[in-house]
Amino acid sequence: MSKVLLKIDGIAVEAREGMTILEAAQSAGITIPNLCHHEKLEPYGACRICTVEVEVNGWTRFAVSCVYPVEQNLLVRTRSAKVDRIRKMILQLLLSHAPDSEQLLALAKEYGADRDRFEQEISFCIHCGLCVRYCAEVKQKNVVGFINRGTKREISFVPELAVTECWRCKECFPLCPTSALQAAYVLIESLKQGNDSPAFLSLK
Amino acid sequence: MPRIKSPEQLEKVRQEVLSRRDPGKPCISICAGTGCLAFGAAEVIAAFKAELEEQGLEAEVDTKGTGCPGFCERGPLLVIYPEEICYLQVKPEDVPEIVSQTIKEKKVIERLLYVEPATAKTALRESDIPFYKHQERLIICDNIRIDSKSIDDYLAIGGYTALAQVLFQMTPEQVLEEIKKANLRGRGGGGFPAGRKWEGSRNAPDPIKYVVVNADEGDPGAFMDRALLEGNPHSILEGLIIGAYTIGSHEGYIYVRQEYPLAVENINLAIRQAEAYGFLGENILGSGFDFSVKVHQGAGAFVCGESTALMTALEGRAGEPRPKYIRSNIKGLWEKPTVLNNVETWANVPLIINKGADWFRQFGTEGSKGTKVFSLVGKIVNTGLVEIAMGMTLRDIIYKIGGGIPGEKKFKAVQTGGPSGGCLPEGLLDLQVGFDELSKAGSMMGSGGMIVLDEDTCMVDVARYFLDFLTDESCGKCVPCREGVRQMLKILTNITQGKGKEDDIALLEELAEVAKAAALCALGQTAPNPFLSTLQYFREEYEAHIKEKRCPALSCKELIVFYIDPEKCNACMTCLKKCPAEAISGGKNKIHVIDQEKCTKCRTCFEVCPPRFRAVKIVSGEPVPPPIPEEARTIARGSKKNE
Numbered sequence: 001m002s003k004v005l006l007k008i009d010g011i012a013v014e015a016r017e018g019m020t021i022l023e024a025a026q027s028a029g030i031t032i033p034n035l036c037h038h039e040k041l042e043p044y045g046a047c048r049i050c051t052v053e054v055e056v057n058g059w060t061r062f063a064v065s066c067v068y069p070v071e072q073n074l075l076v077r078t079r080s081a082k083v084d085r086i087r088k089m090i091l092q093l094l095l096s097h098a099p100d101s102e103q104l105l106a107l108a109k110e111y112g113a114d115r116d117r118f119e120q121e122i123s124f125c126i127h128c129g130l131c132v133r134y135c136a137e138v139k140q141k142n143v144v145g146f147i148n149r150g151t152k153r154e155i156s157f158v159p160e161l162a163v164t165e166c167w168r169c170k171e172c173f174p175l176c177p178t179s180a181l182q183a184a185y186v187l188i189e190s191l192k193q194g195n196d197s198p199a200f201l202s203l204k
Numbered sequence: 205m206p207r208i209k210s211p212e213q214l215e216k217v218r219q220e221v222l223s224r225r226d227p228g229k230p231c232i233s234i235c236a237g238t239g240c241l242a243f244g245a246a247e248v249i250a251a252f253k254a255e256l257e258e259q260g261l262e263a264e265v266d267t268k269g270t271g272c273p274g275f276c277e278r279g280p281l282l283v284i285y286p287e288e289i290c291y292l293q294v295k296p297e298d299v300p301e302i303v304s305q306t307i308k309e310k311k312v313i314e315r316l317l318y319v320e321p322a323t324a325k326t327a328l329r330e331s332d333i334p335f336y337k338h339q340e341r342l343i344i345c346d347n348i349r350i351d352s353k354s355i356d357d358y359l360a361i362g363g364y365t366a367l368a369q370v371l372f373q374m375t376p377e378q379v380l381e382e383i384k385k386a387n388l389r390g391r392g393g394g395g396f397p398a399g400r401k402w403e404g405s406r407n408a409p410d411p412i413k414y415v416v417v418n419a420d421e422g423d424p425g426a427f428m429d430r431a432l433l434e435g436n437p438h439s440i441l442e443g444l445i446i447g448a449y450t451i452g453s454h455e456g457y458i459y460v461r462q463e464y465p466l467a468v469e470n471i472n473l474a475i476r477q478a479e480a481y482g483f484l485g486e487n488i489l490g491s492g493f494d495f496s497v498k499v500h501q502g503a504g505a506f507v508c509g510e511s512t513a514l515m516t517a518l519e520g521r522a523g524e525p526r527p528k529y530i531r532s533n534i535k536g537l538w539e540k541p542t543v544l545n546n547v548e549t550w551a552n553v554p555l556i557i558n559k560g561a562d563w564f565r566q567f568g569t570e571g572s573k574g575t576k577v578f579s580l581v582g583k584i585v586n587t588g589l590v591e592i593a594m595g596m597t598l599r600d601i602i603y604k605i606g607g608g609i610p611g612e613k614k615f616k617a618v619q620t621g622g623p624s625g626g627c628l629p630e631g632l633l634d635l636q637v638g639f640d641e642l643s644k645a646g647s648m649m650g651s652g653g654m655i656v657l658d659e660d661t662c663m664v665d666v667a668r669y670f671l672d673f674l675t676d677e678s679c680g681k682c683v684p685c686r687e688g689v690r691q692m693l694k695i696l697t698n699i700t701q702g703k704g705k706e707d708d709i710a711l712l713e714e715l716a717e718v719a720k721a722a723a724l725c726a727l728g729q730t731a732p733n734p735f736l737s738t739l740q741y742f743r744e745e746y747e748a749h750i751k752e753k754r755c756p757a758l759s760c761k762e763l764i765v766f767y768i769d770p771e772k773c774n775a776c777m778t779c780l781k782k783c784p785a786e787a788i789s790g791g792k793n794k795i796h797v798i799d800q801e802k803c804t805k806c807r808t809c810f811e812v813c814p815p816r817f818r819a820v821k822i823v824s825g826e827p828v829p830p831p832i833p834e835e836a837r838t839i840a841r842g843s844k845k846n847e
Contacts, residue, residue: 045527046681048722062721067527082721086684089718093687118691127680146522146680149505151690153680 006074021065021076022050032065032078033087033107035094035177036128041137043067047128049090049107053077062086084111092117094126098178101126124178125155131172141165144172207482209490211368217481221356230265230307231285233348234294237272237434238427238466240279244295245269248280251296255303265307268357271347271435274589275335278318283348288329291316321585321607335586338604340567340593342575343551347435352470355477358438364483366557370446371491374557379450380406383553385561387573392418392509392546393624393650393726395572395639401543404533406451408541413453415444416537416544418514419460419467422506423622424673426653428577429547431589433460433467436551437474441497443553445483448495451543456497459514462504472499506623506677510725511536511544513679524679525725546651548577568594572638576652582619583658585610592637599633602656613658616757617741621650623670623677624730626737627663646737648730662759663742664749668696670734674727684719685728691715692735701762704750709739754825761805765828768809770795772819775839779809779820795837800828 004015008025015024020043025032035047045067052065055075062083065076077083091113095104099115099122108115127146132155135144143161147154157166208214234240234249249269256262275281278292284306291302294316305311317326318333327333330348350357358364370379384399405413417440421429432440444456460468475497478484486494500518507513508523515537517523528535536542552574556564565573572594578601580590585607592601598618602608609615617627626647628635635641639649657666671693680686692715695708716732723729739746748754755763768779768788773795780788780796787803790796796819798809813820 043527045724046683048682048684048724051722063529064527064722068529082717085714086718086722089688089714090683090722093683093691096687119694126683127686148680150678150680151675151686153686 004070004072006070006072006076008076009078015070017070019070021052021054021063021068021070021074024070025065025076025078030078033110034066035103035126036130037066038130038134038175041130041133044129044133047090047094047126049087051083051086053080053083087111088113096120097123098126101178103177126178127153127155128177130175130177131155134172134175139165139169139171141169205480207480207485209482209487211372211489214364214368214489218359218362221360225360228286231268232265232282232302232307233268233270233285234282235272235279235348236269236352237276237347237431238464239272239276240281241466243279243293245280247296248282248294248299251299252303255299259303259308261303261307265303268351269353270350271352272344272431272589273330273336273348274339274341274344274431274591275333275586276589277585277587283330288331290318290328290330290333292318335588335590335605335607338596338600339591340575341591342555342567343439343548344431344435344577344589344591346439347431350436352435352437353473355438355474355481358436362558363438363554364442366554367442367445367483368489370449370557371489371493376406376450376452379446379557382556382561383450386556386564388549388552388556388564389572389639390545391548391552391576391651393621393648395649398545398549401533401545402447402451404531405453405541405543408534410540411452412455412540413451414537414540414542415448415451415453415456416514416518416542417444417456417458417460417547417550418509418511418544419458419464419471419547420502420506420509420514421464421547421651422461422509422677423651423653425581425655426579426622426651428579428589428652430464430467432547432551432577433464434470437467437471438478439551439554440471440547441474441478441483443550444497445488445495446553446557447543447545447550449493451541453543454494454496456495457518457537458497458499459502459508459518460499462501468499468501475499505679506673507679507725507727510727513725514544515542522679524681525727527724548652569636569638569641571640572649576637576649578652578654580606580654580656582654582656583609583613583661584656594638595636597634597636598628601637601654602633606656609656609658611658613660615656616659616661617657617663617666617738619647619655619657619666619734620653621648621733622653623674624648624726624733625650625653626733627657627666627741628737629741631741646740647733660757660759662700662755662757663738663745664696664755665700665757665760667735667738668693668700671696671731674731678727678731682722682724682728684723685725685731688715688719688723689728689731692719692732696735699746699749700755700760702749702753702760704746704753706750708750709743709746712739748825752825756824758822758824760824764805764822764824765800766798766803766805766807766809767821767823767828768796768798769819769821770797770832770837772817774817774819776814776817778812778814782808782812784808790837793839793841795832795839797831797837 002017004017013024013028032050034050036044043066045064050065051062054063088111091108095115096118131144136142143165144157147156252267280294281292283290330336388398389395419429502508505523508517510525512526513523532542567574575591575593577591581587590605617629619627642649675690675693678685719732745756748756775793785802785804787799788796810820
């Protein structure tokens with residue numbers, strides 16, 4: 001693999017070809033916040049909080065660092081007034097669903113996000129997809145998945161599979177930034193007896 | 205039909221088709237597009253068949269169900285050849301008269317012709333009708349000329365000539381140069397130069413490449429691609445095969461939404477015919493080039509019109525955009541170089557090959573060459589499909605072709621580009637239509653939706669409508685779109701309901717900035733456009749809603765009150781009888797009064813009040829006058845002039 005030289009926040013960073021900006025930054029000890037990234041999983045680019053400014057040939061654009069591949073002589077700014085505004089807004093939007101998530105609150109403090117900017121509609125899940133992708137990509141079990149689309153999108157366990165697979169695994173629980181996942185599983189466990197076959201058990 | 209094995213044989217087949225046809229033989233071409241079918245075109249076609257049989261004329265007169273020529277407002281419509289007489293709003297009852305008068309006696313039936321409203325003059329041919337006269341119909345002109353289910357009809361008008369020319373007289377490089385020289389830009393939304401897209405795929409080292417037709421037309425009010433797929437499916441296939449040859453692809457897909465059953469039927473039929481004739485499959489026309497194509501039906505997701513979501517769906521997964529920064533012409537469908545173009549883009553390709561890039565470049569502006577098909581809808585006299593040379597002004601499209609605004613209403617704005625586009629005000633009516641011109645004004649070309657809005661339209665409500673659509677159609681993957689656009693919708697809904705707050709505009713702008721810069725795909729990035737463009741040009745409407753709780757267009761239900769002016773009410777009982785909520789009291793010779801508690805604001809009273817009285821008023825932002833006292837409600841007849 002050939003080496004790629006780029007500059008992140010003015011610091012010269014040597015990365016390997018095929019690395020993402022986020023990986024290159026992490027290798028150089030530069031922090032970029034992220035919520036849907038996991039080193040064992042394919043880049044997903046859903047939370048958009050790792051958005052940074054990249055400059056190629058004098059053109060500046062916004063890119064999510066967990067997906068954007070490093071390029072020779074790329075200039076990256078991990079913070080700017082607009083980047084901070086984007087992150088602050090994303091946090092505010094997510095806090096309306098999960099106002100007590102410690103991970104979100106810590107970031108909110110850093111970016112000055114107001115926990116109550118939007119009306120609270122508590123549903124916990126922030127759709128980072130870590131559980132869904134971990135179960136599919138690492139465990140290759142596909143027990144938990146997304147159902148529905150858009151604002152109605154939810155995570156859901158497949159009860160028949162959850163019964164046999166989850167109790168001895170539970171590796172996805174600590175990945176969840178809002179504990180929504182654990183709640184969903186506890187719910188499915190409690191409903192297991194007495195309820196014949198809810199084909200898909202909704203989280204809410 | 206044995207497969208055609210050479211260009212010479214193709215010409216022979218074409219000559220055979222033509223020799224079986226008599227250009228002087230009467231032919232009744234009836235639009236069998238979705239719009240005219242909804243008006244009863246199928247019954248008209250059946251009536252012609254029956255009538256001709258009864259009169260013993262079935263061998264002497266042809267009838268044809270064709271594609272949509274565009275004047276949907278006046279369907280079902282037909283053209284009688286060779287005289288090219290154009291009849292509008294034809295009913296099955298008119299058929300015997302048409303056969304006996306026009307076909308047999310060669311007499312024109314005046315009442316079925318187009319009548320120019322201003323001059324009361326009739327127009328005999330399509331080309332005499334102002335709606336058509338000001339268009340430049342390079343793409344949709346063939347729709348009425350051919351039976352959309354007949355490959356022989358397509359061959360008769362020179363179909364597949366371009367393909368034969370490309371396969372036997374041009375190298376892929378030469379085709380590419382021609383398309384680049386024509387500066388054909390993508391008709392689906394972005395306006396990316398097709399030549400550059402093709403070149404990227406052609407130069408990509410992977411030997412497996414794909415070509416895709418994006419026929420997932422989902423913009424509200426848009427039906428350009430439907431009309432082309434239904435009416436002239438072979439022109440799209442021919443363009444696609446030429447594209448495949450150019451980039452070196454042997455497999456193509458047509459992604460068409462399942463809500464277009466007739467388009468699906470016609471394109472599938474066209475593929476089977478093209479396979480039988482040797483335009484698809486192995487060794488096409490004996491050239492050694494192989495190419496096959498499959499139709500994939502979309503399952504009803506607007507986001508699948510986005511190219512990477514479409515490809516994900518084609519691969520058999522949930523249609524979500526990919527978070528990649530590599531163009532799909534390099535890594536697309538199944539990670540292979542993929543050229544995806546819109547229906548209309550592909551339909552332009554045979555035209556450019558047949559007539560040359562120089563010919564094509566004479567139409568349009570510096571940056572936007574050729575023509576563009578628009579679906580002209582909304583508050584417009586002539587609803588329909590229009591094809592114009594780029595560079596025509598919005599004013600000419602709306603007034604010369606569209607015939608202006610109905611009901612003596614005032615023009616307010618034109619919405620272009622679908623949900624990702626924007627609203628342009630009266631001050632921009634002289635804007636020339638082109639990719640860059642529309643983007644610069646805060647809207648976009650998009651795939652060609654054009655919705656005309658009149659003075660009764662609330663611009664805040666328009667923005668709310670489109671954001672509601674987009675919230676519903678968001679795939680839900682990324683936060684700026686799923687959550688941000690949803691919050692924008694909530695705020696806009698509040699504003700239209702009189703619950704707007706002082707800092708709402710600023711918050712909407714913040715949310716818009718984040719969606720534009722950080723959303724995953726074009727749907728989310730452009731979702732704020734309906735809001736941003738209406739704010740740019742109609743800010744005062746936002747402020748009236750928020751600060752004065754007033755809807756200037758008198759449209760937002762929560763902000764208006766209906767009131768009967770006692771000075772003007774003639775106690776005619778019309779509104780009283782029609783009110784579905786029984787909210788109007790009064791009687792004969794007794795002035796009517798609306799009970800505001802019962803009123804559901806359905807507008808019925810406003811619409812039925814006779815124009816000579818115009819007694820029902822809509823009030824917004826001000827208190828409704830108190831009802832006049834009981835004793836003052838009786839009208840003393842005799843003193844009123846209107847009686």
